[in-house]
Amino acid sequence: MEFITLKYVTKKPKLKNPIFIEGLPGIGNVGKLAVEHLIDSIKATKFIELYSKDFPPQVFINPNGTVTLVNNEFYYWKAKKRNQRDLILLTGDYQALSSNGQYELAEKILDIAEEFNANEIFTLGGYGLGHEVKEPKVLCATTDGSLVKKMKKYGAIFRKNEPGGGIVGASGLLLGLGKLRGFKGTCFMGETSGYLVDPKSAKAVLNVLKKITNVEINLAALEKKAKEIEYIANQLREMEGVPKEKSEELKYIG
Amino acid sequence: MEFITLKYVTKKPKLKNPIFIEGLPGIGNVGKLAVEHLIDSIKATKFIELYSKDFPPQVFINPNGTVTLVNNEFYYWKAKKRNQRDLILLTGDYQALSSNGQYELAEKILDIAEEFNANEIFTLGGYGLGHEVKEPKVLCATTDGSLVKKMKKYGAIFRKNEPGGGIVGASGLLLGLGKLRGFKGTCFMGETSGYLVDPKSAKAVLNVLKKITNVEINLAALEKKAKEIEYIANQLREMEGVPKEKSEELKYIG
Amino acid sequence: MEFITLKYVTKKPKLKNPIFIEGLPGIGNVGKLAVEHLIDSIKATKFIELYSKDFPPQVFINPNGTVTLVNNEFYYWKAKKRNQRDLILLTGDYQALSSNGQYELAEKILDIAEEFNANEIFTLGGYGLGHEVKEPKVLCATTDGSLVKKMKKYGAIFRKNEPGGGIVGASGLLLGLGKLRGFKGTCFMGETSGYLVDPKSAKAVLNVLKKITNVEINLAALEKKAKEIEYIANQLREMEGVPKEKSEELKYIG
């Protein structure tokens, strides 16, 4: 096995001018939740499994007792209507562990995007605010100044100097390295407390993405998850003895 | 010396359709205890020493004052009866330190298994429960769904979603990477508190393995070790001032 | 992308016997502040962007919403007067994360210095004292014994055994590796508390560098920043309830 290994699990699909969308684990798991939900909703097809020696040495156990080596996965979806475009979707169990591995992985992902002529990239993540968010907004950052104006039309916002620390990990790197290669890219960051997985924030991100891709996304499952998390958050607040309406800060969970 | 170096210490043995069994250090040292005990019991022959730059830079000192560089070791054993099969057994001082090293090592181990046509792999480890276990069960996870049913016949059990964190380290990786190469593999995980080395859990694992390999394993030495550890655990509990029958949690030792 | 990638953003400039000056992030950000201020003041031209897989996987967000991959940047400036020399200036977002990366990066930087025949190197940094400094002095260390005497004339000082821990990072390595290649080099270290970014210390360093390069440097911006930091330091002291004139130690901030 190379440092990164690609395994095609279907025949290489023929895609026409696809949009590339990444959602890997990160703050509030916003990006991963959004892309996984999108994959389920549109019934996208897995075509590549990506393995790397810079992922943890770990297998997960499936419901039937079999193991699966941790990986990243590429899905594709073919446009059904005139106003839609083909999609490539990326999600996975982990981001690379080391800085060098992060760069290697982002380069490999861009190679695949290039191979399928996906010159427009969207990366999805969370923007951790450290306090509860009633109505999460979706911030954006882009490779081109002109894209900022365009994304505002779809409901994303832009606040100068936010996030102050920039964007760390695959969502940032795919844009940064992509820009050097001539890709057009946008990162959508759903506001989130950052303390719990945040389906509400993922939903906000998908609401923007829906307008760009013109695909129908059934948000019911995400809304259900969001309610479950809200319930857990309330339980935690009560355990802390903090009245529900006053609590602004939650304890970190994962 | 390469990143990984193999040193044959006997002539390359001729093995017929051998079973490969791994037991390296890990939770409760269950896997290592089990394989070491098996090696002693059946008088297996060491044939490969494996050295790696991803092991700690360390030598151990033998009883006669000589040093030995930390390593992993392969043993073989030839079937004596019709219902037995040749065995390759792997144990060692350490697992690789880095994630990358873990992958490299697992690949090299699979190379050796392939070279000797050992297409069936068993990896042994502990499943840390965080509390004392009176009668440790042996969980299993496999490369193939059909194997789960088979292993249940030998006394292993399977509980959905356990272990929740999957399997980390060589025991997981050999199965995960092995599956990609077409190996059939099973991981046996003996329940253990995870606080002390656990010969009782190792014994439970060997009781399952005995039925698969049809070798006779003298468990007396493991039982003696188990009693010693039980004595130490009781001492620790008393030092903590916790009455024996009430204590559920032990302090972490090693 | 290689481990280190150079991207020329202008035509390769023709420089005559240039002086090379490095100021990357470090203690009190003294070196980075000094070189950035020098670049602004003399309107130097960026000609190389340097990217490395040993920088964090991160982009920063520009005021217009576009992203920039973290990097180091080389600027040049052509002498305007007889008593001046061409300059190459290096600053950046980060130093390399790993020890190996630090060496790789320093070697690459020296390659560039060699390519442009810059055989005289100045590296700028802070010398953290752990207490407030009213009038920061500028210490020096050099590749040649004769240079120490020369630098004293320009206002730098030399105290035996200081800094006791030597010089860590790019400022030290460029001199250490440079010396092995035959470069002449000097490190200027502005005294600083090390608790806050320190424009006052950067100003002290530039006051020495001014005499060496014979360039005019408008220090107004640095002086303004110095006042802002002093204000913040006073606020912090008051928050701690420590009367202004008695406080010697500040809390660490960044």
Place this chain on the structure above:
Amino acid sequence: MEFITLKYVTKKPKLKNPIFIEGLPGIGNVGKLAVEHLIDSIKATKFIELYSKDFPPQVFINPNGTVTLVNNEFYYWKAKKRNQRDLILLTGDYQALSSNGQYELAEKILDIAEEFNANEIFTLGGYGLGHEVKEPKVLCATTDGSLVKKMKKYGAIFRKNEPGGGIVGASGLLLGLGKLRGFKGTCFMGETSGYLVDPKSAKAVLNVLKKITNVEINLAALEKKAKEIEYIANQLREMEGVPKEKSEELKYIG
């Protein structure tokens, strides 16, 4: 610069059947103190500087204000009398930072030993006991069983199962890797508290080495240093308010 770079600072010496002696930084700095003292005492000549990207990115500042990149250094000494043998001596600022780097460095050091036909290796270090030692003994471990007996004649001792953790770092690795290459090697470990640099322990080690090499070693400087350290240790004990004769444990210092 390669991962490891050798720089000959004299012509390659012609040595006859030399003994190789290593003393790098470690517990109580026993090995480094011993070899440095030996080098000074017999006026050995530096002939190789070894640089590595796995050393910290750091320069030290010499008394005259010049910098020196951190390194390891090889010295040689030619036998003056019939009962003496040529010596190669190794000391340095640091050991390699990473596990992989430790292996790489040990292999390179063995290459040099081989090149000069030094097939007998002595590695020097400390054996940290965690309490004060009035009369430090010198333990040994070897590549060959026959060597243990020989070393006892020179005043070294051997205690079964000590050190229980084996030998970590260059002193262990040179023996472990050396053994695989056919070197004869012995590690001498001076007992030490491990809390402070320990010239008394280094002296004990040199007293054994003196009998093996038949060189005269003036121990006055080490004895003076030992008194200084004893004074500091007493000061520390008093600061802790512990009466001198009762204190067994010192606080960790360096």
